[in-house]
Amino acid sequence: FRLGCFQAAHGEQIAGMTSKSALLKVILLGDGGVGKSSLMNRYVANKFDSHLFHTIGVEFLNKELEVDGHHVTLQIWDTAGQERFRSLRTPFYRGSDCCLLTFSLDDSQSFHNLANWKKEFSYYADVKDPDGFPFVVLGNKLDVPERQVSGEDVRKWCRENGGHPYFETSAKDATNVASAFEEAVRRTLALDDRADHLIHTDTVDLQRKTAHEPSCC
Numbered sequence: 001f002r003l004g005c006f007q008a009a010h011g012e013q014i015a016g017m018t019s020k021s022a023l024l025k026v027i028l029l030g031d032g033g034v035g036k037s038s039l040m041n042r043y044v045a046n047k048f049d050s051h052l053f054h055t056i057g058v059e060f061l062n063k064e065l066e067v068d069g070h071h072v073t074l075q076i077w078d079t080a081g082q083e084r085f086r087s088l089r090t091p092f093y094r095g096s097d098c099c100l101l102t103f104s105l106d107d108s109q110s111f112h113n114l115a116n117w118k119k120e121f122s123y124y125a126d127v128k129d130p131d132g133f134p135f136v137v138l139g140n141k142l143d144v145p146e147r148q149v150s151g152e153d154v155r156k157w158c159r160e161n162g163g164h165p166y167f168e169t170s171a172k173d174a175t176n177v178a179s180a181f182e183e184a185v186r187r188t189l190a191l192d193d194r195a196d197h198l199i200h201t202d203t204v205d206l207q208r209k210t211a212h213e214p215s216c217c
């Protein structure tokens, strides 16, 4: 499931580039209407539409950013949260480097559904160890006064389900939106460092092997 990332990292080594640049795929999941498209639009275009249509299938947008000195192209995949679009979104989970589990703070059912979203993602993205995968939890619509979910309950769920980071966001007034995406990048790059190490080890092994065998190509 992390093949895309491995290839990017390997490509850099072959090309001998000095600065690190990676394409990271991050996917937004959560119930219909929680604000996934609004979060993506706020982050990428700095726009907000109070009468957005439900997404059908998936859409993606790219955003370039720098986090802790790493240049990254973030490919943000926005999915349709409504149940009737399930078969249109699940084929796009594979290859995701990070998953943003999104709910709305004024809708407790959307919070209770996070476990189902995590399960659906892990199944279709073929994630072997869901608790080790970089999920980030977003509680959106912080600006709405009719709050139904307490931060304490979410933090407890995050602690008990793999220690995922949690952000309370508002796509409407831009609160915490950039911080949440940047944390997603940070978590992914932290895993990539380990992946780079594995690739490096493989490369050394291959070179050793070829040194002891007659070269034919």
Ligand SMILES: Nc1nc2c(ncn2[C@@H]2O[C@H](COP(=O)(O)OP(=O)(O)OP(=O)(O)O)[C@@H](O)[C@H]2O)c(=O)[nH]1
Pocket (backbone or CB within 6 Å): 030, 031, 032, 033, 034, 035, 036, 037, 038, 039, 049, 050, 051, 052, 053, 054, 055, 056, 079, 080, 081, 082, 140, 141, 142, 143, 144, 169, 170, 171, 172, 173
């Ligand atoms: N007040 C407020 N409204 C928001 C916020 N984010 C989204 N909305 C509104 O909530 C509604 C649903 O937002 P969307 O971004 O379309 O939700 P979605 O998760 O993409 O929904 P699906 O595409 O059906 O999965 C829209 O009318 C948005 O304007 C927010 O932070 N605050």
Ligand SMILES: [Mg+2]
Pocket (backbone or CB within 6 Å): 036, 037, 038, 053, 054, 055, 078, 079, 080, 081
């Ligand atoms: Mg949408």
